[in-house]
Amino acid sequence: MADKKVNIKIDGKDYQVEQGLSILKACQAAGIIIPTICYLEGISEEAACSICVVEVKNAKTLMRSCVTKVTEGMEIMTNTERVRKARKMNLELLLAGHPKDCFVCDRNQTCELRRIAYEMGIREVRFPKTVKLEMEIDSSSPSILRDPNKCILCRRCISVCEKVQSVSAIDTAKRGKLSKVTTFMDRGLGNVVCVNCGQCLLVCPTGALVENNEIAGVWKALADPKKFVVVETAPAVRASIGEEFGMAPGNLVTGKMAASLRRLGFDRVFDTQFSADLTIMEEGHELIDRIKNKGVLPLITSCSPGWIKFAEHFYPKALAHVSSCKSPQQMFGAVAKTYYAQKFNLDPRNVTVVSIMPCVAKKFEAKRPEMDSAFEFWKDKMSLKESEHFPDVDFVLTTREAARMIKEAGIDFVNLSDENFDEPLGISTGAAVIFGATGGVMEAALRTAYEVLTGKTLEKIDFEAVRGLQGIKTAEVDIDGMKVKVAVANSLSNARVLLEEVQAGKSPYAFIEIMTCPGGCIGGGGQPIPTDTAVRQKRMEAIYREDKNKPLRKSHQNPAVAELYKEFLGSPLGEKSHHLLHTHYHERAMV
């Protein structure tokens, strides 16, 4: 279709815009702000909220600008008495059924409904709540808490779950005033195909969807003198947590983050990037082993717990392709409570591991029953009773939760001087930083696999082809004459494309990286709100900046990881690694 132009008038001014454009987009291009709630560019056009109405000359009713297309000669008015009144009334009706307890709401500072109510000049609540029914809060998921009473039925969560993630764990049910967003048979998010990615929670305009808050447990551990509390921070957090304190997206705040966590009272401030390097050592050798010994290929990365649960539900036949490596979060927990505890004479029962993640699926991952390798390691050696059972990772905080704790403690984050991580579990390379962006694990693995396989130094270590926000990226890598095809997918609807090939036995690739969230961890469900494409781009740039600035940029150069192998693990894929750093998956029903 040729991009035909049409002539329209917006608020009395003439514009020439592309045919087929929505009124909303035409207005945005003209610099006019139209308030929206249910609209989400490219994902959700449900026309559910009726806040975006405008007046169109000769039209009988007001039009929803998000779904009405411009036509030749259209005269649009966005700021008439009629428009303002209608928008206000529609908003007031939405507000009528919404709880008024904003000051105890998780989304207090980031609620779109609250912001729009303010911007549209709502200063009194005229309509009482009509639906008296108190709906049950869904706390079945270890990752996500859903309060249907706060839901305004905008359907953004449903759209993102269906279109971006192709999971469709939720939909509306019932009709009229009983309408609600729910799971099949109201079973709850913890009992259905939900993969805990938390993208729904990023797009929720209210506090209806929030992470399962673990802050109280962390405060308690920090206050307990018996506990040796260590914290690990995921790569993507340093590229985003500044936003929670008013800093612009893309600010890299590694040093401030380490300093603030130390002030919170953690006994050691460590880095998940240490175990990201460790992951590359294990996964890189797994890849090399499978290539050399004609094992199951393609090998698929296993760092992203949303993807793992997705595979267990939707692609059980592809599970043999998934790397047996635990994620960096879990490798860290297992190492901290075995190697580190042993080295520094700590009772593993008193070591508390807190992780700070851009992710809500990590909460689920930490609670998987098989994630207790440290307990298994010590059980016989220390004659531990089952009642003393402890997980490898005790608490998982999102970027947002960590920021809330820092605020609660009165720490002036923005003006803190940079500090370093503690040694040895705080030492990392540039290869570990880029785990935070889509394509990063692939690039990190290639840097190491190349040098291990060839014994030569990799000259050009930037694999540009696997970087960027595109949904699927592919590349062919020349490893000393051997051509290795690789692919990278972010978001699960994109992952499906690669997985269909894998399941059909037609995948041309040797190695595939899958990240659950759009953009990878920088766009994770635990990240600051808002997280949109522009913000993701900025965070991604910060990640690659950090990589560039690191003196060491290949995982196998990490001296602390080398020491860990020398003193404790032996060699990659060795017996100790097998017990502590690798795991297994199981098929889950499609419920």
Next chain:
Amino acid sequence: MSVAQSQLPREKELDKVILKFQDKPGLLLGILEEIQNLNPQKYLPIEVLEYVSQKTDIPLSRIYSVVTFYAFFNLKPQGKHSIIICRGTACHTRRSKNLLEYLKTMLNLQEDESQEGEKLFLTTADNKFTLRTVACFGQCALAPVVEIDGKIYSHMTENKLKEIVKRVAAGRKL
């Protein structure tokens, strides 16, 4: 329950229905309607919904959405006979509420308080009758109207209702 289980549509029958609607627009509604009609108790058991989802690749959340949106679909077994009282405006002004209360007493049915706000759905202990309400049949000129086993009765009174229900219960033709 063992009787009910054995009355569930068999996989073969389900497959036939699913195949019939394959690739047609709005296939889910057609499939669910036909499958519910195959069930003597006129409802959609969870296992059947799971089977349909598996065969059609339609997510369970979507199926639940459709089943709970349309009043036609049932998630619980229906009594042998169905009585639907219209509670629309016209029928309401012609005292359809009295008919409802009368039937509840006559059939010894009690409303579950926890189901407040949900659509009324009551089945007698002997599974003979299911009593439901509907928002409007579109037969307002004949108010109040009651549907019994698919047939609409107009200008209903308590006495007429009593007679019809007795005849239905005795298995006599109407």
